Amino acid sequence: MPDHDDNPIPDGVDPDRGLEMKGKEQTMPVQYFSELPLFAGLSVDLRELVGNIEHHAGRRIAVERTEIGKMACDFDRHVAVIQVPDAGPPRVSSVFHELLHLKRYFVDGVPKLRRCGDEHRLDDETTQFECLDSQIEHLFIVPRELARYRNARGYWEVRVGAVLNDPGLADDVALVASEFVHRVLNGGVLSDAAQAQIQRRGLVDACNRFHQAADESKEAATLCLFETFELGREKLPRVCLDYFARPQEVPLASIKGAPVRARG
Numbered sequence: 502m503p504d505h506d507d508n509p510i511p512d513g514v515d516p517d518r519g520l521e522m523k524g525k526e527q528t529m530p531v532q533y534f535s536e537l538p539l540f541a542g543l544s545v546d547l548r549e550l551v552g553n554i555e556h557h558a559g560r561r562i563a564v565e566r567t568e569i570g571k572m573a574c575d576f577d578r579h580v581a582v583i584q585v586p587d588a589g590p591p592r593v594s595s596v597f598h599e600l601l602h603l604k605r606y607f608v609d610g611v612p613k614l615r616r617c618g619d620e621h622r623l624d625d626e627t628t629q630f631e632c633l634d635s636q637i638e639h640l641f642i643v644p645r646e647l648a649r650y651r652n653a654r655g656y657w658e659v660r661v662g663a664v665l666n667d668p669g670l671a672d673d674v675a676l677v678a679s680e681f682v683h684r685v686l687n688g689g690v691l692s693d694a695a696q697a698q699i700q701r702r703g704l705v706d707a708c709n710r711f712h713q714a715a716d717e718s719k720e721a722a723t724l725c726l727f728e729t730f731e732l733g734r735e736k737l738p739r740v741c742l743d744y745f746a747r748p749q750e751v752p753l754a755s756i757k758g759a760p761v762r763a764r765g
Contacts, residue, residue: 534562534583539590547593550600554581558607558745574599576606577613578745594650601642602635611641612742614723617750630740636677637722640715643685657681658690665694672702673730676711679704684715720756727753 534540535551543551555561558581565584567573572595573584583599585591605611614634616627647654664670664678675698682688682695699708707729714725720742727733727740741750 532564534564537564537585539585539596543593543596547597547600550604554600554603554607558603562603571595572599574602576603577615577743581607592650592653592656594646594653594656597649598642598646601645602638605638605642607745610744610746611638611719612744612751614753615741615743615750617739617741617752626736626739633673633677633726634723636674636681637719637726640677640681640684640722641719643681647685654686658686661686662691662694665691665698670698672704673726673733675699675702676704676708676726676729679708680711680715684712720753724753724756 535548535555540548540551551562560581562581562583565575565582566587567584568587569584570586570588572586572591575582575584581603583603606613614630614637616624616630643657647657661678661681664674665682670678679695679699682691699705710729711722711725715722723740723742727737737754738752740753742753742756743750
């Protein structure tokens with residue numbers, strides 16, 4: 502990876518905005534992903550991927566330590582953070598997975614689902630939208646992860662299997678999980694469980710529509726999901742798409758009937 506100075510941060514951009522952790526009138530220094538021993542052990546192409554993301558984002562990727570035993574990331578137009586578990590070095594496939602989340606937003610121009618406006622960032626509905634966005638993103642990210650790290654398949658079979666066996670499973674989550682099984686895992690051991698959930702809930706037609714929408718784009722898949730369920734239709738006016746390269750978020754409802762460039 503080229504030194505970060507070779508990809509200067511654009512003028513007027515504060516690389517640490519929103520990333521400093523403030524305590525009792527003191528600001529703790531921010532740790533960056535490229536400073537971790539973990540980063541030094543990555544392959545050349547993954548280190549270059551980090552540099553490419555930081556160049557497009559106009560900021561360095563910061564690190565947050567977490568007691569949760571898996572990696573995650575947090576990002577928007579002001580923040581780029583990878584959460585690293587304290588328990589030990591994460592799987593390389595997990596590192597690649599989180600970098601793909603960041604790449605799609607900052608480099609590829611794929612939007613992030615969010616509640617319209619910033620003032621509600623911490624409420625329950627915002628958290629719900631963020632979780633749904635991550636689930637939809639996995640339809641596009643995990644195939645690339647598994648193409649590179651085939652041994653990660655078992656992790657995803659266990660994770661999605663737990664979702665399908667959840668007694669409180671919501672219809673929209675069941676729909677996305679079923680699509681994941683067939684699109685990402687090509688059926689496999691979870692095929693029967695996914696199909697049973699869809700048939701039991703009367704979602705066969707909805708499943709077909711969602712599959713076609715996901716073939717078109719993330720935007721189309723997201724709109725399809727909200728229009729399919731009554732609760733989603735109620736929330737649709739409050740849902741926006743945040744494109745990093747656009748100055749303003751785009752209401753999801755406004756893309757209905759508009760041509761959307763397919764995104765893989």
